Amino acid sequence: MATAFAPRRKEGRWIIDDRAGGIFKVNRDAFTSQEVFEQERSRIFDRCWLFVGHGSELKKPNDYVTRNVGGREVIFNRDRKGEFHVFLNTCPHRGAMVAREKCGSALAFKCFYHGWSFNNNGKFGTRNPAGVYPDDFGKDGSVDLARVPRLESYRDFYFINYDRDAPPLETYLAGAAEILDLVADHSPNGMEIVGGVQEYSIRANWKLLVENSYDGYHAAETHETYFGYLMKTIGDFDISQIQADSMISYGFDLGNGHAMIEGKAPWGRPIGRTIPVWGEEGKEAIAKVVAELEERVGPERAARIADRDRNLGIFPNFVMNDIMAITVRTFFPTAPDQMNVNSFALAPIGESAEDRKRRLDNFLEFLGPGGFATPDDVEALESAQRGYAASKFAPWNDISRGMLKEVPRGDDESQMRAFWREWTRRMEEE
Amino acid sequence: MATASTICAAAQQLLSRAECEDLLYHEAALLDDWQLDEWFALFAPGATYDVPQAGAADDISSAEALFYIADDYDRLRYRVERLKSPMAHSEWPRSDTARIIGNVRVLGVNEAGVQVRCTYVCYRSKNNVTDTFIGHCLYTLIGEPGAIRIASKRVMLDVNSLRPQGRVSIIL
Numbered sequence A: 001m002a003t004a005f006a007p008r009r010k011e012g013r014w015i016i017d018d019r020a021g022g023i024f025k026v027n028r029d030a031f032t033s034q035e036v037f038e039q040e041r042s043r044i045f046d047r048c049w050l051f052v053g054h055g056s057e058l059k060k061p062n063d064y065v066t067r068n069v070g071g072r073e074v075i076f077n078r079d080r081k082g083e084f085h086v087f088l089n090t091c092p093h094r095g096a097m098v099a100r101e102k103c104g105s106a107l108a109f110k111c112f113y114h115g116w117s118f119n120n121n122g123k124f125g126t127r128n129p130a131g132v133y134p135d136d137f138g139k140d141g142s143v144d145l146a147r148v149p150r151l152e153s154y155r156d157f158y159f160i161n162y163d164r165d166a167p168p169l170e171t172y173l174a175g176a177a178e179i180l181d182l183v184a185d186h187s188p189n190g191m192e193i194v195g196g197v198q199e200y201s202i203r204a205n206w207k208l209l210v211e212n213s214y215d216g217y218h219a220a221e222t223h224e225t226y227f228g229y230l231m232k233t234i235g236d237f238d239i240s241q242i243q244a245d246s247m248i249s250y251g252f253d254l255g256n257g258h259a260m261i262e263g264k265a266p267w268g269r270p271i272g273r274t275i276p277v278w279g280e281e282g283k284e285a286i287a288k289v290v291a292e293l294e295e296r297v298g299p300e301r302a303a304r305i306a307d308r309d310r311n312l313g314i315f316p317n318f319v320m321n322d323i324m325a326i327t328v329r330t331f332f333p334t335a336p337d338q339m340n341v342n343s344f345a346l347a348p349i350g351e352s353a354e355d356r357k358r359r360l361d362n363f364l365e366f367l368g369p370g371g372f373a374t375p376d377d378v379e380a381l382e383s384a385q386r387g388y389a390a391s392k393f394a395p396w397n398d399i400s401r402g403m404l405k406e407v408p409r410g411d412d413e414s415q416m417r418a419f420w421r422e423w424t425r426r427m428e429e430e
Numbered sequence B: 001m002a003t004a005s006t007i008c009a010a011a012q013q014l015l016s017r018a019e020c021e022d023l024l025y026h027e028a029a030l031l032d033d034w035q036l037d038e039w040f041a042l043f044a045p046g047a048t049y050d051v052p053q054a055g056a057a058d059d060i061s062s063a064e065a066l067f068y069i070a071d072d073y074d075r076l077r078y079r080v081e082r083l084k085s086p087m088a089h090s091e092w093p094r095s096d097t098a099r100i101i102g103n104v105r106v107l108g109v110n111e112a113g114v115q116v117r118c119t120y121v122c123y124r125s126k127n128n129v130t131d132t133f134i135g136h137c138l139y140t141l142i143g144e145p146g147a148i149r150i151a152s153k154r155v156m157l158d159v160n161s162l163r164p165q166g167r168v169s170i171i172l
């Protein structure tokens, strides 16, 4: 499926960005080429901050989870003192994985192959009979678990970077940091991942999921059946209200390739927007949640947290959609036309059982592999990917929508253009 | 769980394995034929249908953990309604499916009904790609032979993850 790739830089190879004319095109080779896939590994995934996990996944010292981040198996863990680490999950001896369960609690990691073991701070901890190895074997740290070069966190979101010289996470996040703040502030007790990771895959290029995750344009069309269901549950909602100024969604460029759409959707939000199907009980519960928010962060910020919906993309592959529930997803290509997705539900620590139930119901109605919406997104992405086989004769995607507007809306495509400009900058960097 | 000696006292009679198998095979045939209204009619009012995440424990609760699907009766009714629409893009054009049900065991009876477990394999073919779903199902059945209804159906996926299947847009 690989398409020939021009190794040297050539203007307009991947995108056409005609700001004056209001035309933006993306070449479909960017989704199919084996060489683009390989270059993305070195130019993007080995240079950018990648989400590894949320602090709540490691509630206690010695907790760990294992997962694949940026094409490498890693261990995200806390040591005996509670410090957070990310190690490459490969034995310094001859390579076997030292942790083979998805999660657990471990004081040490013992490799099952020849039995080398490592303290959970990564230190080599095997005693060998005298004379087997030199006396100072491993004293220089050379047989400790290899550490991912950089690990930093922002509001309990942990990111790694395979580039030792990358800028600090907070600098990299630019305007996206403020959006993480908005979610972190949902609760006075912090936020937590609920009940594990949804691990699934999509037979499409990973960048299609970036675009889809904050694509306000497709919602009404692709998800007609979801909205049909929603309209039943929200009963007396007046559909013409969607056009009201207070509900209009706008697109925001947050810098460094990060972008967001923010507006107000008709669905219920467990953090602050009730719907008729939740009844009097739900209405009261939500009012309580909002009152706590207002008291803690002030009425203006509370209104933004409670009553605005936002879809955030942090370059390259982190999505946080704070919509009818909060989903965090990250995804990595395993081939030009294949990605693995890890998707999480994020929720306030200590919310009531009823609030939690409404949240999970809301999540499942729209999101995830069995929801009323996500599978149709998957179908759209896979369908587009199949279409790109014709890229020789139909080479360009159009994402010009709203390009000449001063203030682009959420159903325009400015957020995608922000992504593609950064993607191109990195792919073309000398 | 109630034992055989308490069955007579319970409102629900224990069903034979053959009776349960008949129902499960019939159910599988309805799904393979996309006769979704007839399939939904097998469910008693108030019934539930859920699919926990791959690798979850049999007794996991959807009030606490993230599932793929946790339908109450109303949401299940809408799932059926949605799947009948050509606007359910993931299942239009419709997948071809074949379900194989085996290892049917009647585990016993309790206040909720007769507890039945089976193993299944479900092949789904769409866009010239065939995916395989493998696992076991846990049923609560109520009623009498000839008029058995499903009070709950839980589909467990005995796979590590939804890779490569990607989605559970058919009813398993």
Ligand code: FES
Residues within 6 Å of the ligand: A091, A092, A093, A094, A095, A096, A111, A112, A113, A114, A115, A116
């Ligand atoms: S590979 Fe781990 S001990 Fe040999």
Ligand SMILES: [Fe+2]
Residues within 6 Å of the ligand: A212, A218, A219, A222, A223, A373, A374, A377
């Ligand atoms: Fe979508």
